[in-house]
Structures are given as structure tokens and as C-alpha cells.
Amino acid sequence: MSGTLIAEQLLNGLQFGLMLFLISAGLTLVFGILDILNLAHGSLYMAGAYVAAQAMAVSKSYLAAVLLAVVVVAILGALLELVLIRRLVVRDHLAQVLGTFAVVLMANDLVRMIWGPAPLMMSLPAALAGPIHLTQDLLYPAYRLLIIGIGVVVALTLYFLIGRTRIGALIRAGASNRQMSSLMGVRVPLLYLGVFVLGAMLAALAGAMLGPVTAIQAGMGEQIIVLVLVSIVIGGIGSIKGALVGALLVGFVDTAGRAFLPNLLKLMFDPAVASSVGPTLAAISIYVLMAIVLIFKPSGLFGRRV
Amino acid sequence: MTPVLQAKGLVKRYGALAASDEISLSLPPGEIHGLIGPNGAGKSTLIQLLAGATFADAGSIFVDGRNMSGVGLRQRVQAGVSRSFQTANIFRQLSVFDNLLLAVQAQTGSSLRFWRPRDEDVALIEQAQALAQRCHLERRDWGTPAGLLPHGAQKLLEFALALAPHPKVLLLDEPMAGMGPDESANMTALIESLRGQLTILLVEHDMDAVFRLADRISVLVSGRIVATDTPSAIRHNATVQAAYLGDDGAKRSELSC
Amino acid sequence: MQAPDRSVIYGGLSLLILIVLPFIANALDLGFYISLVRRILIIGLAASGLNLLLGYGGLVALGHAAFVGLGAYVVAVCGIEHLYDAWLVWPLAVTVCAVTGLLIGAIAVRTRSVYFIMITLAFAQMIYYVCISLRKYGGDDGITMIKHSQLPMIELANEANFYYFVLAIAVVVLWLCERLMNSRFGRALQGIRENEDRMQALGYPVYVIKLLTFVLSSAIAGFAGVLLANQNLFVSPTMMHWTESANLIIMILVGGIGMRYGGMVGAGVILLLEEFLRLYTDYWHIPLGALLLLILFVAPTGLTGKWRSQSRRLVASEQSNP
Numbered sequence: 001m002s003g004t005l006i007a008e009q010l011l012n013g014l015q016f017g018l019m020l021f022l023i024s025a026g027l028t029l030v031f032g033i034l035d036i037l038n039l040a041h042g043s044l045y046m047a048g049a050y051v052a053a054q055a056m057a058v059s060k061s062y063l064a065a066v067l068l069a070v071v072v073v074a075i076l077g078a079l080l081e082l083v084l085i086r087r088l089v090v091r092d093h094l095a096q097v098l099g100t101f102a103v104v105l106m107a108n109d110l111v112r113m114i115w116g117p118a119p120l121m122m123s124l125p126a127a128l129a130g131p132i133h134l135t136q137d138l139l140y141p142a143y144r145l146l147i148i149g150i151g152v153v154v155a156l157t158l159y160f161l162i163g164r165t166r167i168g169a170l171i172r173a174g175a176s177n178r179q180m181s182s183l184m185g186v187r188v189p190l191l192y193l194g195v196f197v198l199g200a201m202l203a204a205l206a207g208a209m210l211g212p213v214t215a216i217q218a219g220m221g222e223q224i225i226v227l228v229l230v231s232i233v234i235g236g237i238g239s240i241k242g243a244l245v246g247a248l249l250v251g252f253v254d255t256a257g258r259a260f261l262p263n264l265l266k267l268m269f270d271p272a273v274a275s276s277v278g279p280t281l282a283a284i285s286i287y288v289l290m291a292i293v294l295i296f297k298p299s300g301l302f303g304r305r306v
Numbered sequence: 307m308t309p310v311l312q313a314k315g316l317v318k319r320y321g322a323l324a325a326s327d328e329i330s331l332s333l334p335p336g337e338i339h340g341l342i343g344p345n346g347a348g349k350s351t352l353i354q355l356l357a358g359a360t361f362a363d364a365g366s367i368f369v370d371g372r373n374m375s376g377v378g379l380r381q382r383v384q385a386g387v388s389r390s391f392q393t394a395n396i397f398r399q400l401s402v403f404d405n406l407l408l409a410v411q412a413q414t415g416s417s418l419r420f421w422r423p424r425d426e427d428v429a430l431i432e433q434a435q436a437l438a439q440r441c442h443l444e445r446r447d448w449g450t451p452a453g454l455l456p457h458g459a460q461k462l463l464e465f466a467l468a469l470a471p472h473p474k475v476l477l478l479d480e481p482m483a484g485m486g487p488d489e490s491a492n493m494t495a496l497i498e499s500l501r502g503q504l505t506i507l508l509v510e511h512d513m514d515a516v517f518r519l520a521d522r523i524s525v526l527v528s529g530r531i532v533a534t535d536t537p538s539a540i541r542h543n544a545t546v547q548a549a550y551l552g553d554d555g556a557k558r559s560e561l562s563c
Numbered sequence: 564m565q566a567p568d569r570s571v572i573y574g575g576l577s578l579l580i581l582i583v584l585p586f587i588a589n590a591l592d593l594g595f596y597i598s599l600v601r602r603i604l605i606i607g608l609a610a611s612g613l614n615l616l617l618g619y620g621g622l623v624a625l626g627h628a629a630f631v632g633l634g635a636y637v638v639a640v641c642g643i644e645h646l647y648d649a650w651l652v653w654p655l656a657v658t659v660c661a662v663t664g665l666l667i668g669a670i671a672v673r674t675r676s677v678y679f680i681m682i683t684l685a686f687a688q689m690i691y692y693v694c695i696s697l698r699k700y701g702g703d704d705g706i707t708m709i710k711h712s713q714l715p716m717i718e719l720a721n722e723a724n725f726y727y728f729v730l731a732i733a734v735v736v737l738w739l740c741e742r743l744m745n746s747r748f749g750r751a752l753q754g755i756r757e758n759e760d761r762m763q764a765l766g767y768p769v770y771v772i773k774l775l776t777f778v779l780s781s782a783i784a785g786f787a788g789v790l791l792a793n794q795n796l797f798v799s800p801t802m803m804h805w806t807e808s809a810n811l812i813i814m815i816l817v818g819g820i821g822m823r824y825g826g827m828v829g830a831g832v833i834l835l836l837e838e839f840l841r842l843y844t845d846y847w848h849i850p851l852g853a854l855l856l857l858i859l860f861v862a863p864t865g866l867t868g869k870w871r872s873q874s875r876r877l878v879a880s881e882q883s884n885p
Binding site: 031037039084087091093094095097098099101102103104105106108109110112113219222226229230232233237276279280282283284287290291294295298299300 | 617623625670673674676677678680681682684685686688689692693695696697698699804805806809812813816820845846847848849851852853855856859860
Binding site for chain 2: 742745746747748750757758761763764767768772775
């Protein structure tokens with residue numbers, strides 16, 4: 001196992017983790033502030049991917065595709081919040097689960113109706129289609145580097161926004177004490193709308209950026225939302241820092257697990273055993289991680305007590 | 307005689323605020339002990355600490371001489387400590403009688419029984435009825451969903467739920483809050499009827515009730531106990547008067563909030 | 564004594580109809596309905612098991628389909644290993660599900676509300692991925708069973724026999740669940756749903772009660788999975804996807820949360836609706852989703868919810884005048 005292979009997998013893990021963070025940040029913010037578990041968040045991610053893919057096919061401009069995806073999904077997110085989410089916020093968790101799941105069901109059939117059941121392909125932006133030499137031996141796809149770059153920029157922006165600005169203070173205040181904020185004149189419904197739309201935009205961005213490297217099809221939201229939830233549970237609901245740590249952990253463990261575990265097992269055990277057990281262990285590695293974190297910290301690493 | 311409930315140097319901080327600041331208390335068996343103090347003094351925090359709903363940062367709690375400091379809610383109940391909640395924490399969707407049945411069921415044998423219908427358990431029904439009658443819960447209310455009861459009746463039910471575990475120590479967190487004069491008198495009589503049968507820590511704003519019922523009174527101000535004495539001594543205690551008049555202008559004869 | 568619940572009467576009538584159904588279906592040359600209704604009963608069984616945990620216990624578990632799938636998988640895997648004896652395979656399947664439920668529940672039940680939802684979902688997906696990764700046993704494609712489990716006296720390959728077998732099991736399990744919910748344990752469980760803090764303060768062993776319910780619910784789901792494997796003669800990891808768990812919850816919502824027939828009625832309504840809607844459009848999830856939202860906002864206690872709460876009041880007022 002060479003150094004370049006390890007480095008490559010670490011970069012893959014970072015890339016995956018950062019994209020998970022984009023989606024997780026939105027979901028954890030929405031949960032922390034609106035106190036709602038939005039299962040349809042994955043559908044917003046899916047919408048971002050579909051819109052970007054369609055826009056890319058029509059305009060051939062990657063930038064336009066991503067921007068359009070973010071804008072369109074922002075609007076969809078706003079509509080969703082105004083029509084449904086705000087009515088679910090006052091209900092119990094079961095109603096929230098079912099209400100947002102209804103959206104998931106409808107969204108999947110809608111994209112099938114519009115684009116058909118076969119996966120959609122999104123081409124890479126021409127300029128970034130090739131690999132880049134990071135070091136003499138290490139070649140890494142330029143596009144994935146872009147993803148990492150954008151991921152880091154967004155993470156820093158969010159940190160700045162939430163931690164250092166007045167809006168961020170409002171968000172944090174809203175998270176910790178809804179009634180107080182509303183009494184102090186914060187326009188809570190507007191804040192909710194804003195946070196929800198922000199979350200939607202982040203999810204759409206992730207969808208648009210992962211579009212070229214993922215299968216764009218109905219149900220993709222439901223696949224990714226599980227990893228997002230694991231990230232949030234590990235990191236602690238309502239915490240952006242937790243979402244980042246959780247997402248990166250999930251990204252690394254999942255990627256590294258799939259890449260290295262089978263080989264690692266082959267070193268220790270009989271190859272036949274390793275090849276049958278290896279993939280299974282790799283698949284469940286993040287859940288084992290989650291279980292371990294929960295045993296010691298039931299509210300996640302940075303979570304407040306629910 | 308071993309005090310039935312004893313707190314030594316209890317400290318509980320929320321950030322920089324010491325909600326409980328070196329609180330020590332000792333209740334001999336059968337005493338009705340009043341706890342008064344201005345709003346925000348830390349009375350509810352103390353109840354939570356004693357009941358086991360939260361744990362102290364320092365200090366210890368003894369029940370019948372046994373150290374219960376780190377012990378959780380469930381074992382405290384088994385050791386004989388029961389509390390009432392200031393805002394009635396009842397089973398709102400269930401009928402009053404179902405509330406009582408649940409309360410009584412916990413005390414009479416295991417709940418890991420899977421076959422016999424509970425509602426046909428005659429002994430249980432009789433115990434629930436006895437509890438209802440003891441706490442002056444009107445028979446005509448027994449079928450009503452608890453959440454639909456008027457406030458006073460909900461507080462009575464709350465009291466009944468706190469009493470159900472046959473506690474040695476009953477921690478009452480403002481049982482008369484929000485009650486009118488008739489209801490308060492009813493509750494006072496109810497507490498009086500328990501005198502001697504168990505030990506009671508009575509947190510209340512209703513001064514008439516506290517001074518009438520309590521054998522001794524402790525005064526809690528800003529997390530510290532500033533005085534513990536008989537009611538008449540407390541009435542004439544200068545520190546106490548200052549604490550009350552100084553803090554929020556409340557006179558000691560003020561009725562319930 | 565308690566007033567006879569109207570729902571018991573409706574249940575009895577439904578049972579009669581279900582008993583004569585195969586005769587009517589065959590007479591009208593609509594034999595496929597036997598299989599359809601059997602499928603409804605099996606999934607209704609899974610939903611009823613979940614209803615114990617979710618409806619009666621108030622624990623929103625979003626991963627129960629994994630236990631259904633797990634039970635089915637054990638049967639299918641045993642088939643690959645040439646084990647078809649139901650006396651051996653079925654208890655094994657249910658035990659595997661119960662033990663898995665115990666392990667997952669032990670961690671999950673310690674947490675509250677949203678964490679619990681997410682954790683049960685995550686662990687269910689874990690089971691899903693485990694099954695996908697079992698290349699020897701089907702992997703992505705699943706396993707096709709070449710024959711049914713073998714029971715001593717009942718030939719499951721016979722449509723009607725299998726139907727009556729499932730019906731009998733459904734009746735027995737529902738009856739046992741009903742007894743359980745009326746017992747001290749069941750009342751305590753419902754108390755936990757209503758006010759967990761107070762139950763703790765009253766001294767109930769809340770964690771143990773929740774955990775036992777989780778395990779029981781998993782076992783019932785596993786048993787439903789066993790029957791489902793025999794019904795379809797095919798198992799696939801998609802049975803375990805969390806979206807299938809959400810479907811079970813939809814059924815409970817529609818049928819009646821915490822109501823004795825909630826799982827069954829819900830399964831019936833949703834599966835029949837699915838068959839019906841499919842005739843008109845491929846994209847039947849859209850009207851289904853819309854219906855779900857409608858129910859959520861108009862009839863949140865489900866279809867059987869309304870009348871049950873009335874008869875409860877009846878019973879309670881009878882109790883107050885013993």
C-alpha cells in the first residue's frame with residue numbers, strides 16, 4: 001500500500017466529508033432552529049443535482065448550472081417552508097417525519113415523471129476534466145480538488161456567518177431560546193424562512209457539485225440522508241461545528257474503510273474470510289463509529305441535551 | 307434521631323450563577339418544613355436536587371442516613387423521596403382515574419406482568435379510589451381527561467401522584483400556586499391531614515399556609531439559606547424582613563402568586 | 564365490567580369476511596385476491612408490531628422494516644443452505660431479530676425523540692448494507708427461494724392453506740398484543756408515551772419497559788418477514804431500506820396510532836390504495852403523498868382513531884361508577 005494511495009483516499013474522504021458537511025449543516029441548522037427533522041432535505045439535494053444536470057446539458061456552462069441549481073432550489077425551499085414546514089413545526093416528531101416523508105415520496109415521482117427512471121448524466125466542466133499533479137507521484141482529479149476547495153470556503157463562510165455576524169447571533173439566539181428571541185423583536189417566521197432557505201441552498205450546492213461524480217436518480221436523497229443523519233448524530237444536533245466534525249469523520253471512515261479494510265483484513269486473516277467479511281465491515285464501519293460515540297456521549301460530540 | 311432527609315453543603319451552578327450555594331438542611335421525621343424565599347432564590351433547584359432530577363456539583367444528600375448523592379430518580383423514589391411539580395405534570399390525555407391507577411400501579415408489585423388485564427385488578431382499583439378520596443378528588447371528575455380539569459383540580463391530582471409512592475419525604479413545589487382562597491384552604495387541610503405520617507418539605511409563596519403548617523421554616527435567598535427557625539422567630543427575623551422587602555418589595559403576608 | 568367496544572364488533576365482522584374470502588374469490592375467479600389479502604395480513608402484522616412501539620409506546624422508530632427484512636433473509640439464507648424445516652428456521656429467524664433488536668434497542672432507547680428516530684434509521688440502514696454486502700447470499704440482487712418453508716401439517720404452497728395459516732397467526736398475534744396492552748406492562752408503556760418524566764418520578768423501570776417493547780416489536784416484525792419470504796419466495800435488501808420503514812409508519816398513521824387494529828387497517832388501506840392508484844398512473848406516490856398530508860392535517864389520529872377515543876370515555880365513566 002503506497003503513500004500515494006493513502007493520500008488519494010484521504011483526499012477522497014475529505015472531499016466526501018466536506019460535501020456531507022454542506023448537506024449536514026443545512027439539516028442541523030434547520031433542526032437546531034426550527035426544531036424539525038426534515039426528511040425531505042435529501043430531496044432538496046436531489047433537486048439541486050437534477051437542475052444542475054439539466055442546466056449543464058442545455059447551457060454547457062458549469063457555473064451557470066450550479067448557480068441555477070442553487071437559485072431554483074432556494075425558491076423550492078422557500079415554498080416548502082411556507083406551505084408545509086411551518087405547519088409541521090408545531091406538531092410532534094411523528095407528524096414531522098410523516099409530513100416530510102410525504103414530500104420525499106412526491107418528489108421522487110415528480111423527477112421520474114419529468115426525467116424518467118434512468119439515471120441522468122452530468123458532464124464534468126471541460127476545464128476541470130483532467131487530473132492535476134499534486135506531487136510528483138500523486139495525481140488527483142482536478143474536479144475533486146474544486147469540490148474540496150469550495151467545501152472549505154463554505155465551511156469558513158458559515159463559521160464566519162454564524163459565529164461573527166449579527167445574523168449569526170440571531171440564529172444562535174433563535175436556537176437556544178425561541179420565545180425570548182421573539183419577545184426581543186426578532187421576526188421569528190422570517191428567521192425560520194431564512195434558515196430553511198440557507199439549508200436548501202447548501203444542499204443544492206452539494207447536489208450540483210456531486211452531480212458529475214454521482215448517479216443522479218430518484219431516491220438519491222434517501223441514500224445520502226442516512227449518512228447525513230449519522231454525521232449529525234455523531235456531531236450533535238444543532239451544532240455546525242458538530243456537523244463538520246461528524247461529516248468529516250463519516251467521510252474519512254467510510255472512504256478509508258471501503259478502501260483499506262478489506263486489504264487490512266487480508267493481512268491478518270485468511271483471504272477467503274477477508275474477502276467475504278471485508279466489504280461488510282467496511283459498509284458498517286460508520287455505524288459502528290456512531291454506536292461507539294453514542295455509548296459515551298448520547299447527545300453526540302458537541303450536542304446540547306435534547 | 308436520624309434525620310429522614312439531610313442535605314450538606316449542596317452546590318449547584320449554572321454557568322457563573324450559583325443556584326444553590328452551600329445549602330444545608332436537616333429534616334427530622336414527621337416535620338413539616340417550610341421553604342420560602344423571593345422568586346429566583348433557587349427553591350425549585352433545591353427540590354430538583356433533593357428529588358434526584360438533577361445532581362449537585364458539590365455537597366451530599368442523605369435519606370435516612372444513607373448517602374443518596376449520586377443516586378438517580380428511580381432509586382430515590384424507592385428510598386422514599388417523592389416530589390410534586392410546580393406546574394401540574396399529570397397525564398393530560400388520560401382520565402383522572404387512569405392517572406391514579408398508574409400512580410398506584412407502580413407501588414403495588416411489578417409492572418413486568420404481561421397477561422392479566424390491569425383494569426380488572428380490584429385491589430388496584432380500590433387503592434386508586436382511596437387515593438382519590440384522600441386527596442379530595444371529586445368522583446364526578448374521575449372519568450374526565452386530566453388535561454380538561456380546572457387548574458385547582460389538576461393541582462390536587464398532581465398532589466395525589468406525588469403522594470402515591472407512600473413516600474417518607476414529600477417535596478411539595480408550590481402546591482397552591484394559582485389557587486384561589488377556597489382551594490388553598492382545601493390544600494392546606496390536605497397537607498395538615500398528613501402531619502406526622504410523613505415528612506414534608508413545603509415550598510410556597512402563600513405565607514398564611516406556610517406559617518400555619520410549618521414546624522420550622524427555612525428562608526432561601528440567592529441560593530443560600532439565611533435562616534432556619536420556628537415560624538414566629540422567622541417572622542421577627544430582621545435579615546428575613548430585609549431580604550423580602552429589599553428584593554422585590556414583597557411583604558411577608560403576600561398571598562400566592 | 565367494561566362496555567363492549569364497538570371496534571371489537573367490527574373486528575369480528577371483518578374476521579368473518581376474511582374467513583369466507585377465499586371461497587368467494589375462487590367462486591368469482593378472482594383467485595389472486597387471496598394472495599393480495601394474505602400480503603396485507605402479513606404486512607399488517609409487521610405494522611401491528613411496530614404499533615406497539617410507536618403507537619402505544621410513543622417511540623418513533625424509523626427502521627423497523629430492517630427487522631422484517633432480516634427475518635426474511637434468515638429464511639432465504641437457510642434455503643440456500645438447504646434448510647427448510649420451519650420448526651428450525653422460523654424460531655431462528657425470530658431469535659436473530661429479537662437479539663438484533665436487543666442490541667440496537669439497548670443503545671437507541673437510552674436516547675430521546677429525534678436522536679432515537681435518527682439512530683433507529685441509521686442502524687436499520689446498517690443492516691441493509693450488511694445484506695447488500697453478502698455476495699454469497701445474493702448481494703444487491705437478493706435471493707430467490709425455490710420452495711416454501713416446510714411445516715408439519717400445512718402445505719404453504721397451497722394458496723388457501725397458506726392464507727388460513729396467516730390469518731390464524733394474525734388473529735392470535737393481535738389478540739396477544741391486545742392482552743399485553745391491557746396488562747400492567749401495557750398500561751405502563753402507554754403511561755410512558757403520555758408522560759415519560761412522570762413515569763420516572765413514579766418509580767417505573769422506564770428503560771426496561773421501552774427496551775422490552777423494542778425487542779418484542781422487532782420479533783413480531785421478524786416473524787412477519789418470515790411469512791413475507793414465503794409469500795414472495797424472494798427477498799431483497801430493498802425490503803430493509805428506511806423508506807420501507809416509513810411506509811409502515813404511514814400505515815399506522817392511516818389505520819390508527821395506538822389502536823388495536825391500527826396496523827391491519829392501515830396496511831389494508833395503503834396496499835389496496837396502491838393497487839387502485841397503479842391502475843391510473845405510474846406515479847401513484849404523488850396522490851399517496853397528498854393523501855398522507857391530508858390525513859396529517861385533518862385526521863391526525865388515523866381512521867380508527869376517532870371512534871376509539873369515544874369508547875374510551877365510555878369505559879372510564881363506567882369505571883367511576885363501579
